[in-house]
Amino acid sequence: MSLITVGTMAFDAIETPFGKISKIVGGSATYVAYAASNFVKPVQQISIIGNDFPQEELDELRNRGVHLDGVEIVPDKKSFFWSGRYHEDMNSRDTLTTDLNVLADFDPKVPDSYQGAEFLMLGNLAPKIQLNVIQEMKKRPKLIAMDTMNFWMESAMSELKIVLKYVDMLIVNDAEARQLTGLFSLVKAAKSIMQMGPKYVIIKKGEHGALLFQDDEVFYAPALPLEDVFDPTGAGDTFAGGFIGHLAKTGDISFENMKRAIIVGSAMASFCVEKFGPIRLKEINQEDINNRIQQFKDLVSFDIELV
């Protein structure tokens, strides 16, 4: 089944305790596409780039079954640029630069060729833009998932709360879930978010894994314990891409299948952090992915007889 992903395609400069890189391709939609295209084709991309975005990156995405009809190219501007520095714990970072560039004009349109898509992944963008995309869809997708961040909670909370009424799933990290709801307990926060609109909530906890909530059900997916997290940039988007890629591949949005999708997303994210930016995501094949999923099975499997 087809998948639309909306988000940024950008350049990042990244500094971690392990090294630094002054310019590498990034952006939420880039990571979602690299992850999801392992599972579903086409991935129908909606984004905006400047005249500086590398042609070879666009070719690489096209080769992986990513459609770019919805990617607007602004000839006289630069692509979105972000630079940041990670702290030693890799769970927190300082943003050093945010150059919106083309992103300031982003007014995404859903191309006719994308209409009818059954899965829609709304990357972290202004809530108004996310809502516009939903309203551009002639037929409501089977599942709409969205990401957001603290910036919008501080600057556009009322718009954010409106978008939440239109989506099926919110994917946020623990700090964002707490900020959105004012509740410290993640179980209570998830319940509060489900009252805002989404039927499903995923709360990402970085190295501590992720929680999936639906009604009174909860699933805890671990993260793979790694010797080193080389670069966490894009891990959350890669998780989302693997997650929704698996759902779109199978067309099954049961809770049981969402569990599988979270494991797939976690596996993809565990590759992402091994090298700078999306480098590792371009190297892996289906066998690598299967081996990694098997590692997740081994990591949490136990067999206990209740007496």
Added chain:
Amino acid sequence: MSLITVGTMAFDAIETPFGKISKIVGGSATYVAYAASNFVKPVQQISIIGNDFPQEELDELRNRGVHLDGVEIVPDKKSFFWSGRYHEDMNSRDTLTTDLNVLADFDPKVPDSYQGAEFLMLGNLAPKIQLNVIQEMKKRPKLIAMDTMNFWMESAMSELKIVLKYVDMLIVNDAEARQLTGLFSLVKAAKSIMQMGPKYVIIKKGEHGALLFQDDEVFYAPALPLEDVFDPTGAGDTFAGGFIGHLAKTGDISFENMKRAIIVGSAMASFCVEKFGPIRLKEINQEDINNRIQQFKDLVSFDIELV
């Protein structure tokens, strides 16, 4: 199979965001005994108490199959007392008072009736005391597990490193594992600890679960996502008690069985935090425990076909 547990039996005063209690029974050996006695009898307790420790608490423990021959009663002194206040995140706390009282004279002896025990749980105590207990054992137990804390790393690191050579398993939290090794990555920290002596390492991560390491194998046990953690006091000791209680019950120290034991320990700890001190541990029965273990199975189980 029999189990010896060495540690404190004490009074605590506890303040959490949910309430406060000025005096309740606590101590590492108390929690270990309440947890382990659900799975193995006898639990052979080694501790020291003053003239103020309640007779009804000793009777309650005896009724649960806890032997107290190794519990020294000092007639003219008070029991160890600790008071602390938890922060909102419940993962950190301030110690307000530590009155050693009888603990200052603790020189534990292993009673003849305890000799031959196959499992030994050394609670958090001065490394020298832990070593003395090991050396008092006429026959080496099948498995010796120990807890420790940052205080001993700061004040008695060389003694601590000696004890580590004599034990099979270290059970610590994430901050302690990092402090002991100077390594931030928990995978690297666990490997480093395994080079200090222990064959097995458990790293507890509070609300994020626990990791079990042996050689290159790793198991990730989640913690149950709870609406509220009412009082975390004793949760770590309760985890250790459930863990070693299951091992002692089964006599099986394979990695597969240790996974089960971690789930049992996690289930017991999830009860402990529901009420002040050990109150909840005294209320539950085998059916409650089985239901909770089933919740852990449901929480992490997924079934994924690799294609």
